[in-house]
Amino acid sequence: MTEIRSTRRSFLRHSACAAVGMTALANTIFDLRRIAAAATVGDYKTLVCVFLYGGNDANNLIVPSSGSDYAAYAATRGALALPQTSLLALHPLSTPPGDSRQWGLHPSLTGLQGLFNGGHAAIVANVGPLVAPVSRTEFLARTAAVPPQLFSHSDQTVHWQTSLPDQPAKTGWGGRTADLLRSLNQNARISMSISVAGTNTFEVGNVVTQYQVSPEGPVGLTSYVPADQGADASSNAVRNLLGKTYGNLFERGYRGIFQTALDSQELLSGALGGAPVIATAFPDSDLAAQLKMVAQLISVRETLGLHRQIFFCAAQGYDTHGGQIGTSSLDGTHADLLLELDGAFAAFNAAIGELGVADTVTTFTASDFGRTYLPNDDGSDHGWGGHHLVMGGAVRGGRFYGQMPTLAIAGPNDAGDGRWIPTTSVDEYSATLARWFGVADSDMSLVLPNLGRFASTDLGFMG
């Protein structure tokens, strides 16, 4: 147990301010029931969401690799098509029933190829926001409800993160999960939900707020000296300005954020200062830096009193309307992005293994949408369903879950131009993760109220 430098005073101030780890009296019995149902003392789990902003072209993440399937892919995708010989072979332990197609990964994903074939990562096929299952016929005839503002970045991103595409939602499914399970972190000193990639909807709860760090750790105020460490005049003034009450709501909002930052800075700096050194080498990329910070925060979970952690990381730039490929389909923006993704995932997997928590950390991807199967010159447009990756020791890896779409324009999965109508909803995907994380079946409707509209409440990819 590492000694923490921060003071009891700042801890009390922080707790009162953020209401993290504090339980409303009225909900105590409610929460005790959940603890019993969800977890045992000492049990520890972490969810890591990696959001690929812009809409990942999953059609080039996982590609049909053999015979006529590849030929059809190459013919339709044109310049975007990856060379057949470049595809990284997947050897799944099982394939979707009735689907004998063979698949390869984008050549940038050498690390994930090993993780999948080694059983540490799974592929969930054609996931996307849905109000309810919808067929191509229903979609074209507009006889079934679909999420509003399909193909719009901001809306689909929110739908992914809230899993509530048909109602205005301020909270994300990660935030609601944290609300439900917050009592597992009864003695926690910072929020269950930490973002390493700025503000997001995913981690917004009604009670648990997201705490943000940078890939370098907590952001400290330069030359600030805490009161109990020989404070100076300007540090006193900062404290007094933040300690004063304000009538204007924007002044209050700004004051609150600044205060939380100073409190948490003290706490987290102390904890990370005593963190074990992670020997695993991370590549030099933004996403890798984020995941390295996640690994470090996991390593000090006991110091921080956390039994559950939800992290949000993100990579930008997946909106590849143009420049998706470079001089060939083997280079360009998308190949570079996937290279970053692959390196970060492989290093993170090694790091959590090094920390001895591989079985308790599950990492999953999310993205605005997939992209059109039909190319436009050297890019692709906003699509709908896409394929996603789940990684970790608790994952039943080496398998495909859900159904891979029929890769044909005007085929049964096509909403137009190769926008795949999702065959697995974000709700089903999220529910499988939330159940593993500890949300009881009886509480699942509080996290994912639309889940009952879909075939599966558990896709089976978590052990």
Next chain:
Amino acid sequence: MGRLGGVILAVLSWGATALLAQEAHHHQSPASANAGSAQVVEDQAEQTADAAKKGAVAAPVFSPAPGSYPTGTTVAITTATAGATIYYTTNGTSPSRKTSPAYHGPIPRTAKITLKAFGYKKGMAASAVTSGVYTVSGPPPPPDTGGTLFLATLTPQGAATSNGSGSSTLTLSTNESAAYLRFSFSGLSGPITGEHIHGPDGAILFDIDTTPPQNGVWTWRIAPVGTYTAASIVAALRGGQCYLNLHTAAYPAGEIKGYFHQSNGSQTFTPPPAPPPLPGGPPTADDAARFLLQATYGPQPGEVEALQQKGFSRWLDEQMGLPRASHLATFDALAAEVPPDQKPNTSLVRESFVGQAVQGNDQLRQRVTFALSELFVVSDVDAGVRNGPDGLASYLDLLASRAFGNFRDLLEAVTLSPTMGQYLDMAGSSKSIPERGLNPNENYAREILQLFSIGLYELHPDGTLRLDTDNQPIPTYEQDVVKAFARAFTGWTFGGQNQRIPDRFFRPQRNYRIPMEPWDAYHATDQKVLLDNKVLPSGLSARQDLSQALDVIFDHPNVGPFFCRFMIQRLVTANPSPSYVYRCGQAFANNGAGVRGDLGAVVREILLDYEARSTTTLARPDDGHLREPVVRLLGLLRTFDATPRQGRWRFNFDRAGASAGEIPLRAPTVFNFFEPTFALPGEIAQAGLVSPEFQISTETTVVGAANLAQAVLGNGRNGPFAFVLTPFVPPQVGSDDALLDKVDLLLFAGGMSDQTRAILKTALADPDFPHATPEQKVATLFWLAGIAPESVVQK
């Protein structure tokens, strides 16, 4: 869950039978229990078909006949020719077998549709197309259309862990004797056990259960309750202090709750009354400083007094007439200094941006240009933008030179900018060429509508939502319209190409300094149905289609209120009243000389309006907005008349541990650094307010901005910039009080509270306060004052 709804009447018809027969052909599944009966139907259909003479399929018939019907009713299509399949469209385009859906059941309607259908059967000629327009008729009008509309969004109450949500409208009658309530909800944990409208102290003002609704509307006769009089109830309602909540067994104190806020939306629109007159005479020093905090990056010593003498109107005239410096010329000069083995990059453009923002005399243009760059977003996050730094400089010039020009002209210049063409992929967007796998790129078409001009929902002239007869917002467009605009915008690429080399359209020589040019060979010339069913006929050239498509956008009634609200939020306040938006929107619609879209007139109205100038709003808890980090930082530099020591405006907005979350011209996405509708969770969101700048105000960036300011200010003498501090040190300033007066005027517009002043004064008097030199004392004080909540929030 409104979107799941949609009443589908079980109407059986010849058409439905015909489709059943057709489906039996497709699904050869003898094992199916249904296959037998389908086969019977099929046989019957075949016999009927045999009886019919070969010829044309009978034209489809719609039931009910075209006309106006309530929302949710369905239209059935039938044809007298058995075995025929009906293909139809609902958007007015011609139906075809290849692209249109086959009819297989009544079509639910919730909005206006233009239905077109024809019948087809193998071996027969296709029928003629039947068409008809169906509009939505309203339910009976609300009981009192002349009243005041309040909206409430119901969200989980307190710490309730609920997925419940809902919305409610309340119409207060004009004589304020009654209010008419509607509400809907979903996701509650169980049946409702109580439903009330509460007052500010939690007292129940209206117990909804006690009155049965009529046609979904509850009538609340406003009567005294407890200590409330009817008048105080109305006052509380208008003050946004009354809330509706729904109680359940799990949450006896209430599961979901929402405060009523006045007129965010309504079915009908009434122009607001004129505001009260502003006091006459020259502006006070505080008024002048406040104006300069809104209209510029911030006042310098002496500017407040000059503005007091000049008056606002003359100042605006002078500012709009000041000559403008070229960013491209600055870029070229800086690029000439780049060593031959390196390429000039976009950081040179940012140097030009910062230099003009801090030292430019045309401060109004500088400030408005930055605001425009947050609406018409391009970002050098994008490689296409990064690869043409001269294009980014030209783009900044394009915005700056039109800051007080006409919106239509600005919209066209933005559309044809090669930098925008790269960023949102209109450059090289071709008509559909199937054999080459080419399709029109939809990116620019979508964003020009959603983000640059009209937004997602129809607006009244005051920027509030226009509601349909179900009190729901009305989408401005659907995907078909985006596709049509995408086709209208095809055929453009970088200018100056040799069009005899066809591949140059896709692989152009990239001249970022001139507008894009049209290639009609790559332009989609088919008919396009745009917003509100405005049609561009087939056969128009790329330039004609683009020009007319932009006219359609420019003429949309949303543009004025959409644009004005955005600019008010950037310059003056996050939550302008609808009447403020309305008045600015009127200036957009007509500058007084019959011209629509005069941006100079709009900027003038935004800054001279009652709501910007009156001091009566200053004490309101929702007044003002957070000044964004870039404006705060550059404002501090401006206060001290900063010049770079090394002659170059190199300014790292994103250094380690000092990231303010905002770098000019580098928004993470086309949605800018923050969105106009973002509401900070907590009491700001609960109050129904928005706070756009808080979207980038995290623990990380709030402290990061403070650290950045500290790095820039240093001790006043050794930072990267040279400051002019003589106005702040002896002999010009002889005491701490005199120094605090200056700080109060320049950073707080005279709004520094006594408490804040006392805190700063105590710090100054502390022997420990950095005071090795007078400059260090000033720099430290301005840093402290610059992170104080009362100066960070501009009112």
